[in-house]
Amino acid sequence: MHFVLLDRDGVINKNRPGSVCSVDDFELLAGAADAIAALNRKGYRGLVITNQACVGRGDLSSTELDAIHRLMLEQVAEAGGEIEAIYVCPHRDEDECDCRKPKPGLIMQAHADYGFDLAATWMIGDSPRDAEAALAAGCRAALVRSGTRLRTTPRTGVTVFDNLSAFVRQLEDRRQA
Ligand SMILES: [Mg+2]
Numbered sequence: 001m002h003f004v005l006l007d008r009d010g011v012i013n014k015n016r017p018g019s020v021c022s023v024d025d026f027e028l029l030a031g032a033a034d035a036i037a038a039l040n041r042k043g044y045r046g047l048v049i050t051n052q053a054c055v056g057r058g059d060l061s062s063t064e065l066d067a068i069h070r071l072m073l074e075q076v077a078e079a080g081g082e083i084e085a086i087y088v089c090p091h092r093d094e095d096e097c098d099c100r101k102p103k104p105g106l107i108m109q110a111h112a113d114y115g116f117d118l119a120a121t122w123m124i125g126d127s128p129r130d131a132e133a134a135l136a137a138g139c140r141a142a143l144v145r146s147g148t149r150l151r152t153t154p155r156t157g158v159t160v161f162d163n164l165s166a167f168v169r170q171l172e173d174r175r176q177a
């Protein structure tokens with residue numbers, strides 16, 4: 001099976017100053033739900049890999065985070081797409097966990113659950129942290145300009161796209177593979 005690993009904020013939904021701390025703050029980026037549906041039609045399953053330090057800071061309860069994710073899954077489903085699982089790091093930098101991007105821990109958790117080929121799998125994000133995590137895990141790294149965090153030219157080995165739709169358009173069709 002083929003997978004695409006997706007950062008959440010800035011890739012699927014709009015970034016907020018601070019972070020998305022309630023259902024009311026959650027707004028899909030234009031075309032993102034359709035892009036996930038298109039990704040599924042090309043034979044890929046989508047997994048979300050997201051840092052949510054707002055949980056560790058106490059700005060967002062896990063109950064509210066679950067509500068935000070239910071809304072995201074519903075809105076993606078309305079477009080005919082499916083996100084198979086959501087991996088969350090709730091920690092802050094100072095917690096020094098193994099899962100907060102740019103560390104590869106969340107990707108490795110997903111890999112332990114689904115066993116995909118790391119070297120053949122894209123991780124797409126909007127922050128250099130996402131690309132660092134992807135490369136540290138041995139994945140292919142892509143960044144989109146639809147977030148707010150891509151201010152510099154990324155390092156070698158990172159491919160840049162305007163948004164998730166543009167990324168999905170260039171994905172190889174894997175249905176027959
Ligand atoms: Mg992001």
Ligand SMILES: [Zn+2]
Nearest residue numbers: 089097099100
């Ligand atoms: Zn963590």
